Amino acid sequence: MRGAEAPVTRLDRAAWQGALVGKVAFGAVALFAAQLYLSPAQWIPVLAPLHVALLLSLLGLSALVLRRLLTNQPLWLGWRTAILAAYVLEAMLSPLWSLDRAISLEGAVELAKHLLFFVGLINTATTPSRIRTALLLYAGAAIVPACGTFWNYLHGELLVEGFRGRWLGLMADPNHDAMGLVGVLPILLYFALHGQGAWRKAIGLFGVAACIAGVIATHSRGGSIGLAASVLVWALLSRHKLAALGAAALIACGMLIFAPSTFWQRNESIGSYALDESVRGRMHAWDVAGRIAQERPLLGVGEQAYLSAWQEYAPIDAGPHRYVAHNLFLEVLGNLGFTGLFSLLGFLACSLWSGWRARNGSMGNEARAVLAALIGYLVCQQFSGYSLSWFTYGLCAFAACIDHWAPKLARPRVPVGMQLVSPPSLAVA
Secondary structure, three states, X not given: OHHHHHHHHHHHHHHHHHHHHHHHHHHHHHHHHHHXXXXXXXXXXXXXXXXXXXXXXXXXHHHHHXXXXXXXXOOOOHHHHHHHHHHHHHHHHHHHXXXXXXXXXXXXXXXXXXXXXXXXXXXXXXXXXXXXXXXXXXXXXXXXXXXXXXXXXXXXXXXXXXXXXXXXXXXXXXXXXXXXXXXOHHHHHHHXXXXXXXXXXXXXXXXXXXXXXXXXXXXXXXXXXXXXXXXXXXXXXXXXXXXXXXXXXXXXXXXXXXXXXXXXXXXXXXXXXXXXXXXXXXHHHHHHHHHHHHHOOOOOOXXXXXXXXXXXXXXXXXXXXXXXXOOHHHHHHHHHHHHHHHHHHHHHHHHHHHHHHOOOOOOHHHHHXXXXXXXXXXXXXXXXXXXXXXXXHHHHHXXXXXXHHHHHHHOOOEEEXXXXXXXXXXXXX
């Protein structure tokens, strides 16, 4: 009997160890996602030598691999990851033909990190409670840069162009700052209306107000359009459309009442784009992307080599100043050609479909919030393109988690003979 019990004991011990390591992996990955907004080393200098992001990423990936070894459960990758991997693979190969090999190699390494982040998140946020916890940490962390951006604007600190507020780290650019805040607003609205517990609702309500104030402080025109798109999509997708549209109307009224005159003056320039220097610069940038596509349609000029190709492809009247593409798809088209663009479009389409397909499932409220956030963020990407954006892959990962894991855990138990057992797919950490 002892000999028969020993293997079971070893299996139980391995399962317990695997579950514990899985919790460690999830905690590290969720905290890594949150620190993308917090940028702690930027405003707490004592944390800079600790390399918090690097430590969390190494801990999360190491724990994920160890869990794989202990439980013998394969990592979930799927077709979403395969499409993203194809995009990253082209970026990794692009130094072979790049106009700036050093820049392309650096950009390819950064893009590979985004792939690892995506894989880590979809393989650790594997239960509804974990997904909700990760969403709360991710969206709640955005309150810090939202308040920081508004504080800097009020006190005239770190301003761009003399009046545009911004934060630090990944959100040091006002446009990227506004994009990041737009990308969590529907999620915060979800917690404000559907969060369990008063403190979650409080985080959601305060976060919504803070993010709107932050977007206003950046004076980002693309951010304003993305904000309107995300809130409108969230309201239209809501099961309680009347209440959701009422909330959207309150947000609009708040912006009309409290937004400063400089915010409206800058957004009015959208209608007179021909007279706006910034918009003319973007037009030149789009011309550069178009010329690259004509001469290098398949592979582009190399990952992140768009600016390096400016002098060769810019029109004569563009002037000496180089502009980034200011459009996600044109940036990728210039960097990696139609091959890279189709890979990225396929990955984004799969992510949007994941959110749409899960909108009426067991985590429908979360799915609709993530879908609205992703749509709003992609709208911002059409005006402030940023292909190396961690937030893009974070939102895509959340959509994949909700679509893939929630239905498996909601699946009813299956009768086998006279005994009810759970299907094998439920055994996730």
